[in-house]
Amino acid sequence: MAYIITEPCIGTKDASCVEVCPVDCIYEGGDQYYIHPDECIDCGACEPECPVQAIFPDTDVPPEWTDYIEKNRVLSGA
Numbered sequence: 001m002a003y004i005i006t007e008p009c010i011g012t013k014d015a016s017c018v019e020v021c022p023v024d025c026i027y028e029g030g031d032q033y034y035i036h037p038d039e040c041i042d043c044g045a046c047e048p049e050c051p052v053q054a055i056f057p058d059t060d061v062p063p064e065w066t067d068y069i070e071k072n073r074v075l076s077g078a
Contacts, residue, residue, distance in 0.1 A: 001057055002037035003046060004072050006065040008054035009033055017046035017055060027075070034075040 005017070009032040017033060018026045025039035026046060035046070037058070047055045056062070058069055 001042050001059060002040040002072075003035050003042070003044070003055050004058050004061050004065075004069050005033050005035055005050075006054050006056060006061060006068040007032075008052035009050070012052050012054070014051050016049040016051060020045045020049050029075045034072045037073055 005026075011031070013028070013033060015028075015033070018024075018028075022043060022045060023039055023041050025036045025041075026033050027036065032054075035055075042057075044057075047057075056065075061069055
């Protein structure tokens with residue numbers, strides 16, 4: 001399991017999640033942050049820090065945002 005950053009991040013890019021990630025697996029993309037799925041250790045530290053509730057475990061991504069699972073993978077080069 002990895003965490004996924006979804007649509008609410010677009011236009012916000014707060015970076016609170018980046019500051020708490022113990023393995024530095026969160027990267028800045030053009031329109032949002034994204035999580036490298038192979039580097040994520042599933043600690044969940046990022047999820048409560050997101051001010052717009054954009055971060056979900058990959059198994060709990062809301063149906064309307066499931067395409068962000070692939071977007072995080074592609075943006076990270078995984």
